[in-house]
Amino acid sequence: MAEKTDKRNNISLLREEVQAPTLFLLTQLQKDLDDNLLSLCVVGSALTDDFHPKYSDINTVLVVQRRSHQLLKQLAGYGKSMGKRKLRAPLLMTMEYIEQSLDVFGVELLDFQFNHVVVYGRDPFGELTFRKENIRLQCERQLKAALIRLRQGYIQALGKPKYVSNLLMECVKELLVLLRALLWLSEIERDHQVLPNLKKAAQQFRFDGKVIAHLMELQLQHSRPPADQIEFFFENVYQTIDHIAHGVDRQGKE
Numbered sequence: 001m002a003e004k005t006d007k008r009n010n011i012s013l014l015r016e017e018v019q020a021p022t023l024f025l026l027t028q029l030q031k032d033l034d035d036n037l038l039s040l041c042v043v044g045s046a047l048t049d050d051f052h053p054k055y056s057d058i059n060t061v062l063v064v065q066r067r068s069h070q071l072l073k074q075l076a077g078y079g080k081s082m083g084k085r086k087l088r089a090p091l092l093m094t095m096e097y098i099e100q101s102l103d104v105f106g107v108e109l110l111d112f113q114f115n116h117v118v119v120y121g122r123d124p125f126g127e128l129t130f131r132k133e134n135i136r137l138q139c140e141r142q143l144k145a146a147l148i149r150l151r152q153g154y155i156q157a158l159g160k161p162k163y164v165s166n167l168l169m170e171c172v173k174e175l176l177v178l179l180r181a182l183l184w185l186s187e188i189e190r191d192h193q194v195l196p197n198l199k200k201a202a203q204q205f206r207f208d209g210k211v212i213a214h215l216m217e218l219q220l221q222h223s224r225p226p227a228d229q230i231e232f233f234f235e236n237v238y239q240t241i242d243h244i245a246h247g248v249d250r251q252g253k254e
Contacts, residue, residue, distance in 0.1 A: 009120045017053045018046045021085035025060065025078070026120050032074050038095065039063040039121030043112050048192045055222040061112060062090040063098070063124045098124055103134045107142070107181045110135060114180065115192055135185055136251055139178050143245035146171050150238050161227035168237055169224070172215045175241065182248065194220070207243050211236040 011023050022042055029037050044059035045051045064071065075090065082089065102109060113125040150171060157163035176194050179201040183190050186204055191197045194216050202209035211233060218225060225233050 013117050018058055021087050036064045039124050041116045041118050043116045057086050057088045059088050060090040062092050106130050106135045107138045111177050135181055139181055140248040146241050161230040164230050165224045205247050207240050
């Protein structure tokens with residue numbers, strides 16, 4: 001029964017703009033989940049200088065003892081209230097799920113381990129360990145999947161700048177996480193901000209990161225590339241991802 005009334009939290013570790021929304025979510029969870037609530041973590045840009053109060057969402061990971069459909073219905077009931085506070089739907093996990101997913105979702109869990117704040121409960125990520133080959137293989141798979149999405153997406157978009165732009169931004173967003181994982185694989189110190197990581201990755205994997213950096217800056221500003229430059233950006237992003245994918249593939253054969 002101790003956890004039922006335990007109000008201790010680490011909300012004060014968060015930036016000011018993130019504190020009230022996160023406290024709202026935690027309060028609801030403590031009230032509704034009782035001892036099923038193990039931990040709540042904030043992850044992602046809300047913890048870095050890349051966060052923009054107007055445009056950035058607040059991402060969380062909710063770890064529970066037991067998943068149920070009733071729990072999903074409860075969380076779904078928070079939807080409108082969370083949306084008003086820029087809270088994205090929490091990633092719902094159990095410790096068993098996390099421990100059994102290190103080989104298939106290692107990149108994401110590695111990223112959470114690197115950049116998270118436990119606002120309530122135990123730390124679900126701090127003691128995780130990862131096998132390099134699992135991380136390498138997932139990076140290669142996701143890079144090559146991104147190439148497929150770019151090819152297919154361009155065709156489906158009929159080459160229209162607006163839709164191709166959205167496609168590029170999604171690929172760049174995913175690339176940020178993969179580059180951090182690749183830096184970890186190379187035992188290079190990672191940064192919590194996107195542009196310093198890109199610079200390190202460009203040096204390590206020998207690609208020109210100027211276009212990717214420009215797209216990242218546009219993304220941080222909640223903007224889009226000019227329509228008359230979409231073709232140039234698309235080909236550059238495609239060639240960059242292809243180059244990195246080849247490098248990761250070679251690592252697996254060494």
